Amino acid sequence: MEAVEPPEGLADAGRALWLAVVGEYELAPAELALLAQACRTVDEVEAISEAIAAGPVVVPGSTGQPKVSGLFAEARAHRVVLARLLEQLALPDEGEDVGKTPNQLRASKAAQTRWSLHRERHGAA
Structure with a gap:
């Protein structure tokens, strides 16, 4: 199996996912495109998580009321997207359909x- 280089611009988490998947599976071009999007999404989730850790959980709302940081909703949305991308790849769980x-x-x-x-x-x- 020929090694497929990771797309440009991936951070550590996305690059690790790429290398783990292409090291184990031979993917068609469309699947590689899905994997690239999943890797970018992993990097985005990581960046959002770092921003959440660095900032306050509660922030002032539009009228000054306390509200949860919008980063939590972004993290949740990105995790949903990531789950859908990985589901579309249909990679087997360990020991299942290997x-x-x-x-x-x-x-x-x-x-x-x-x-x-x-x-x-x-x-x-």
């Missing part, structure tokens, strides 16, 4: 879903 490519994993998941729907519709257990 050796299957992401495309094979998606195909298996689709087949399992179809089979479950078939059983529900036709009353099979």
